[in-house]
Amino acid sequence: MRHLLSINDLSAADAIGILDTATELARINDGQVKKLPTLRGRTIVNLFAEDSTRTRISFEAAAKRLSADVINFSAKGSSLSKGESLKDTAQTLQAMGADAVVIRHSASGAAQRLADLEWMSGSVINAGDGTHEHPSQALLDAFTIRKHLGKGASDLTGLRIAIVGDVLHSRVARSNVLLLSMLGADVVLVAPPTLLPVGVESWPATISYDFDSVIPTVDAIMMLRVQQERMTDLFFPNSREYSRYFGLNSERMSLMAKHAIVMHPGPMNRGLEIAADVADSARSVIVEQVTNGVNVRMAILYVLLAGGPLEVGSNS
Amino acid sequence: MSVQRFLLKGGNVLGGKAADLLIAEGRIAEISASISDKDATVIDLKGSIVLPGLVDLHTHLREPGREDSETVASASRAGAKGGFTALSAMANTSPVADTAGVVEQVYRLGQEAGFVDVFPIGAVTQGLAGEQLSEIGAMADSVARVRVFSDDGNCVFDPLVMRRALEYIKKFDGVIAQHAQEPRLTVGSQMNEGIVSSKLGLKGWPAIAEEAIIARDVLLADHVQSRLHICHVTTAGGVEIIRWAKARGIQVTAEVTPHHLLLTDDLASSYDPVFKVNPPLRTSKDVVALREALADGTIDIVATDHAPHTSETKDCEWAEASFGMIGLETALSIVNKTMVESGLLDWEAVANRMSTAPALIGRYANHGQNLTVGSPAHITVINPTKSWVVDRDLVVSKSRNTPYHGYELPGLVTHTFFEGCATMIDSKVVDKMAK
Amino acid sequence: MSVALSAQDISRALTRISHEILERNHGSSDITVLGIPTRGAHLAARIAAIMSSIEGKEIAHGTLDITLYRDDLRLRPPRTIMPTSIPPIGVQGRDVILIDDVLYSGRTIRAALDALGEVGRPRTVQLAVLVDRGHRQLPIRADFVGKNLPTSEKQTVKVSLTEIDGVDEVVIEGEAS
Numbered sequence: 001m002r003h004l005l006s007i008n009d010l011s012a013a014d015a016i017g018i019l020d021t022a023t024e025l026a027r028i029n030d031g032q033v034k035k036l037p038t039l040r041g042r043t044i045v046n047l048f049a050e051d052s053t054r055t056r057i058s059f060e061a062a063a064k065r066l067s068a069d070v071i072n073f074s075a076k077g078s079s080l081s082k083g084e085s086l087k088d089t090a091q092t093l094q095a096m097g098a099d100a101v102v103i104r105h106s107a108s109g110a111a112q113r114l115a116d117l118e119w120m121s122g123s124v125i126n127a128g129d130g131t132h133e134h135p136s137q138a139l140l141d142a143f144t145i146r147k148h149l150g151k152g153a154s155d156l157t158g159l160r161i162a163i164v165g166d167v168l169h170s171r172v173a174r175s176n177v178l179l180l181s182m183l184g185a186d187v188v189l190v191a192p193p194t195l196l197p198v199g200v201e202s203w204p205a206t207i208s209y210d211f212d213s214v215i216p217t218v219d220a221i222m223m224l225r226v227q228q229e230r231m232t233d234l235f236f237p238n239s240r241e242y243s244r245y246f247g248l249n250s251e252r253m254s255l256m257a258k259h260a261i262v263m264h265p266g267p268m269n270r271g272l273e274i275a276a277d278v279a280d281s282a283r284s285v286i287v288e289q290v291t292n293g294v295n296v297r298m299a300i301l302y303v304l305l306a307g308g309p310l311e312v313g314s315n316s
Numbered sequence: 317m318s319v320q321r322f323l324l325k326g327g328n329v330l331g332g333k334a335a336d337l338l339i340a341e342g343r344i345a346e347i348s349a350s351i352s353d354k355d356a357t358v359i360d361l362k363g364s365i366v367l368p369g370l371v372d373l374h375t376h377l378r379e380p381g382r383e384d385s386e387t388v389a390s391a392s393r394a395g396a397k398g399g400f401t402a403l404s405a406m407a408n409t410s411p412v413a414d415t416a417g418v419v420e421q422v423y424r425l426g427q428e429a430g431f432v433d434v435f436p437i438g439a440v441t442q443g444l445a446g447e448q449l450s451e452i453g454a455m456a457d458s459v460a461r462v463r464v465f466s467d468d469g470n471c472v473f474d475p476l477v478m479r480r481a482l483e484y485i486k487k488f489d490g491v492i493a494q495h496a497q498e499p500r501l502t503v504g505s506q507m508n509e510g511i512v513s514s515k516l517g518l519k520g521w522p523a524i525a526e527e528a529i530i531a532r533d534v535l536l537a538d539h540v541q542s543r544l545h546i547c548h549v550t551t552a553g554g555v556e557i558i559r560w561a562k563a564r565g566i567q568v569t570a571e572v573t574p575h576h577l578l579l580t581d582d583l584a585s586s587y588d589p590v591f592k593v594n595p596p597l598r599t600s601k602d603v604v605a606l607r608e609a610l611a612d613g614t615i616d617i618v619a620t621d622h623a624p625h626t627s628e629t630k631d632c633e634w635a636e637a638s639f640g641m642i643g644l645e646t647a648l649s650i651v652n653k654t655m656v657e658s659g660l661l662d663w664e665a666v667a668n669r670m671s672t673a674p675a676l677i678g679r680y681a682n683h684g685q686n687l688t689v690g691s692p693a694h695i696t697v698i699n700p701t702k703s704w705v706v707d708r709d710l711v712v713s714k715s716r717n718t719p720y721h722g723y724e725l726p727g728l729v730t731h732t733f734f735e736g737c738a739t740m741i742d743s744k745v746v747d748k749m750a751k
Numbered sequence: 752m753s754v755a756l757s758a759q760d761i762s763r764a765l766t767r768i769s770h771e772i773l774e775r776n777h778g779s780s781d782i783t784v785l786g787i788p789t790r791g792a793h794l795a796a797r798i799a800a801i802m803s804s805i806e807g808k809e810i811a812h813g814t815l816d817i818t819l820y821r822d823d824l825r826l827r828p829p830r831t832i833m834p835t836s837i838p839p840i841g842v843q844g845r846d847v848i849l850i851d852d853v854l855y856s857g858r859t860i861r862a863a864l865d866a867l868g869e870v871g872r873p874r875t876v877q878l879a880v881l882v883d884r885g886h887r888q889l890p891i892r893a894d895f896v897g898k899n900l901p902t903s904e905k906q907t908v909k910v911s912l913t914e915i916d917g918v919d920e921v922v923i924e925g926e927a928s
Binding site: 085086087105106107108109110112113116117129130131132133171174197198199200202203 | 512518587
Binding site for chain 1: 816819820824825827828829830831832833834835837865869870
């Protein structure tokens with residue numbers, strides 16, 4: 001596998017392999033070993049044309065723990081913001097010698113264009129393209145769910161997960177629906193009708209407008225960030241009404257099953273889609289998701305970059 | 317007008333029996349079973365179909381203002397390559413064709429190039445802004461004799477403006493060609509709204525944004541008794557509304573592009589902006605409805621909506637890319653593939669949809685006379701037994717944004733005659749001196 | 752194909768190795784046994800069990816996966832990472848006994864030394880292998896050997912263990928020259 005552009009690039013076995021590798025790497029990281037020589041000599045470029053501190057730092061930490069060299073290219077103040085095309089930026093970075101590019105971009109499909117047109121050689125890893133996909137986020141979410149609820153199984157069969165909020169504009173939702181259902185979980189999308197895309201009936205998930213009836217039936221609730229701008233674009237009347245119907249507050253949290261967990265890809269709008277005391281509660285694994293993110297991204301980099309093409313094997 | 321005489325031997329005239337056709341002094345001099353003429357250049361057309369010169373009612377020539385993507389001259393040559401003898405220059409140039417001065421300039425550029433008749437289309441509103449009517453009368457009375465008015469690129473969305481425009485053009489025997497797109501439902505839209513767009517994370521362009529405008533405008537045209545033409549219909553729903561309108565005797569005509577007869581929105585999955593077009597590619601259900609409508613005449617004509625774009629506006633992310641595909645050079649082959657080979661149209665009907673009917677809508681008197689003896693010799697020849705592979709690096713147009721690169725298409729256009737001059741022989745455009 | 756070691760041969764070899772380790776290290780109090788997965792890990796568990804029954808007390812043992820430290824990663828598609836489990840007493844200042852099934856080029860052991868270096872600083876590192884088949888490519892040697900098996904580079908040495916393969920035996924396949 002050369003690129004990770006979408007969850008569709010993975011089979012269930014591939015995904016489980018990444019989760020298992022991440023589990024092993026987590027154990028190594030928890031122990032004394034903080035740095036592994038595995039990707040020494042490789043150069044990984046973070047091409048972040050859209051602002052993101054947390055994902056970029058996560059990929060950077062992952063790359064550095066594998067001893068890779070990291071070059072950061074962010075949009076603000078760069079030639080990209082001055083009108084240089086993505087193509088020219090990519091070819092410039094390629095000329096500097098990049099083994100892999102981790103790209104975040106505001107245009108859906110930007111990662112695929114980078115990979116297909118081969119403006120750069122090496123692997124392309126999609127760190128979030130527009131409203132299309134965010135595969136590493138889904139993998140770290142699946143990792144987190146498996147760790148807390150998996151009961152030792154390799155996949156997520158039998159688990160029920162709710163994804164709540166602005167599904168229409170969420171790349172996290174799209175990747176998670178694909179991955180969680182591929183791993184055997186039941187996914188239910190909860191949102192106001194205006195924030196569900198036309199065509200969502202074809203997705204491998206069920207739909208509900210009624211958050212309260214869904215809460216007791218699920219093992220995990222994944223809250224999506226709701227942007228303030230959605231109000232002016234007529235998606236819902238105001239934040240008060242949104243929180244009243246779709247916000248995860250303490251009353252709703254008390255309806256959750258005893259073992260159920262609360263997740264959020266971040267950054268959170270405390271008080272809008274999630275109450276502060278819910279975010280800080282014992283059920284919340286939001287902070288742990290960040291740690292898991294580094295391990296999962298190390299696993300992704302390992303799987304894409306450590307091996308080479310098939311050759312007649314060496315010996316031990 | 318050329319002095320040269322041509323004797324086209326043995327072609328199937330309008331898809332019918334094989335016959336000989338003599339071109340002399342720019343006109344069709346004779347059509348009969350066997351002609352001999354010792355002064356004529358003989359061209360053997362056995363196995364080929366002889367059609368009247370194709371007339372495109374919807375072409376973007378980009379000049380004045382965007383000559384980096386196409387000029388009147390290069391588009392004329394591309395037209396000849398595709399078998400066209402008349403093109404209609406859409407008004408969304410820079411400056412906009414909303415005055416007699418601009419349309420006369422475009423008209424003269426076409427005459428100078430000499431490959432096709434270029435009929436300028438005049439803007440409905442000043443600057444295409446949708447607020448004030450442009451100088452429709454001045455454009456109609458100019459040398460360009462404009463009869464078709466369109467803000468294409470933009471929709472005439474204000475119902476009052478559309479009403480006034482429909483009323484006003486009645487004085488000039490004009491027709492309003494509407495680009496049906498309700499702007500409030502398509503802000504930032506990138507592709508058809510549906511299952512594919514939901515998966516790709518691209519903002520949708522819902523079918524009802526087209527259907528709602530068509531419905532409103534056919535009722536307006538009925539109310540004020542004026543001529544309406546719907547550009548590039550793409551939806552099954554739009555087809556139904558037009559069928560209903562025609563049954564009531566409303567004066568509405570409609571066009572479909574070759575790409576909407578063949579391509580569907582799942583092509584966007586590659587995120588390759590060569591498939592990005594306005595109005596967008598839709599579903600196979602729509603493609604079937606459009607083909608049936610073209611077959612039964614609900615849709616009157618095929619028009620290319622040839623939209624050249626420079627490579628930097630297509631060699632980028634989808635959201636950044638321009639909308640549009642070139643189409644002059646592949647149009648007849650696509651119609652052959654989708655309509656003739658499937659048995660929905662015979663060649664005589666193709667001549668109607670691509671020559672006679674568009675000429676009638678545009679009031680192009682010298683065109684669409686359907687290979688009658690004495691008419692100007694505008695002729696297109698296609699060999700349906702030969703197929704060819706589209707190569708974007710070999711197109712005649714100045715721009716390379718064709719969605720068919722690598723496709724093998726059935727039917728090769730081999731010869732084009734404009735006013736009796738050969739503008740293309742053996743699929744090669746004949747470059748010649750201006751008149 | 753010939754059987755180089757039968758189940759009984761293997762059992763005797765492991766018993767002898769266990770005694771030798773205890774003899775050389777004057778008992779088990781400072782020993783940490785680490786097996787290299789996959790088969791080295793199972794051999795390490797057996798050796799630790801044998802030493803434990805000789806000494807009458809628990810032997811610190813675990814596994815050390817070397818996949819991430821291999822020098823030939825880029826030559827093949829990515830390999831699965833195996834578990835690494837260091838016993839709580841660790842390796843710092845202790846005598847680490849690495850266990851593997853076959854010693855050949857020596858590259859696995861070189862990687863194991865690197866992996867071990869990240870975990871801590873042992874007082875000594877010693878190597879016990881079931882089979883030494885020669886053809887070293889690096890200056891690595893074993894301290895404890897079950898059996899020396901001269902082979903040609905064209906041959907393969909196949910180690911089967913009951914825990915994984917259902918039977919205990921070592922087999923040489925291929926022609927000698």
